[in-house]
Amino acid sequence: MAAVSIRDVAQHAGVSVGTVSNVLNRPGEVSAESVRRVQEAIETLGYVRNDAARKLRAGVSTTVGFVVLDGQNPFFGDVVRGAEDEGSKSGIAILYGNTDEDPKRERMYLDLFEEQQVRGVLISPYGDINPRLERLRARGIAAVLVDRFSGDGRFSSVSVDSVTGGRMAVEHLIATGRRRIAFVGGPFEIRQVTDRLAGARAAAENAGEHVDLEVVATDALTVADGAAAGARVMARPRSERPDAIFAANDLLALGLLQALTVEGRTLVPDEIALIGFDDISFAAAAAVPLSSMRQPSRMIGRTALRILLEETADPELIPRQTVFQPELVVRASTTPRR
Incomplete structure (x- = not known):
């Protein structure tokens, strides 16, 4: 019909x-x-x-594509919500795509948004995305990096200083008396993971006393991967376990917390202190309230969309890098060693 x-x-x-x-x-x-x-x-x-055809005839779309790294992470849900709140002021609708840390899915969503001729794209990328974004720009579709600093300045970005966040997290663990610290995270193609590890290493090197920092790699930034990493840690003899863990995000930290609870006895924080990154809503409600590095998630989304709309209105604007500072939130999981 x-x-x-x-x-x-x-x-x-x-x-x-x-x-x-x-x-x-x-x-x-x-x-x-x-x-x-x-x-x-x-x-x-x-x-x-046929709203898509109407937008093409008018020459201006009222939709923006948003590609996120992990739709299961409440942090990204809050970032998208911030963009939606900002977009509602201008009649902009957000089309959302979750790559689940899969480059193929990332390409699929970018192809889709290009075909739909959205006004612009917000993206939290997996790896090097600049060549693909240059293609979008050539088609008149602006792009802004979200939760990822643009090192070469070719595109605007809105991010949090993950290097500083990693340094602050490990400095906090050292201040509580911990000296054998593990960084749990991965994959390292994700810039935020490598930045947080770089900050952790800087804190350990600058401690002024002997601090060991090991890396426990994970395949993804999920609760399940955190639990698997925690199981590997618990399989070690007690003397070979770290006395503190810095998880690359809160989902990993929550999985680790599950694994470090043995037969109803929680090892956190008495034997192993634990800190995450993002300060998602579940962090404060965990069985042991989780210390974390807080990111202003909704502000990141609002700022990213505001910049994107300004650049679509004036393509000659020079790309800008907006960097927020993380905030240390201390809870029971990093209580000072007795």
């Missing part, structure tokens, strides 16, 4: 195509009787507005 067209609606309502268009786009310029007849025709025929 062929789709109902605007001409079908006009014929059924006994009005011109221009009147139907005005009812859809400028109802205040049409008589109440014409509005009623057109709306009844739309309802009767089941007409669905």
Whole structure:
């Protein structure tokens, strides 16, 4: 069955195509009787507005694509919510895609958004994404990196200083008396992971006393991967376990917390202190409230969309790098050693 067209609606309502268009786009310029007849025709025929075609004819889309690294992480949910809040002020809708740390899915969503000719793209990328974003730019689609600093400055970015965050996290663990510290995280193609590890290493090297920092690699930044890493740690003799763990994000930390709870006896923080990154809502509600490095998630989303809309309005703007500072949130999981 062929789709109902605007001409079908006009014929059924006994009005011109221009009147139907005005009812859809400028109802205040049409008589109440014409509005009623057109709306009844739309309802009767089941007409669905081809909004994508309308946007292309107008030359401006009211949609923005947002590609996130991990849709299961509440941090990214809050970032998207911030972008949605900002977009609602300008009538912008956010189309959301979760790559789940998969480069193929990332390419798929970018291809889709390019085909849809969205106004712009916000993206928290997996690896080096600049060549693909350059292609979007050539098509007139602006892009802003989210939760990822643009090292070469070719694109605007909104991020948190993950190196400083990693350093602060390990400095806090050292201040609580811990000296055998493990960094748990991966994959290292993700820039945020490598930055947080770099900060952790800097803190250990600058401690002024002997501090061991080991790396326990994970395949992903999930609760399940954190639990698996925790199981590997617990399989060691007690004397070979770390006395503190810095997890690359809170989901890993929550998985680690599960694994470090043995037969109802929690080893955190008495034997192993634990700190995460992001300060998602579940962190404070964990069985042992989790210390974490807080990111201003909604502010990141709002700022990223604001910059994107400014750049779509003026493509000659110079890309800018907005970097927020993380905040240490101390809870029971890093209580000072007795």
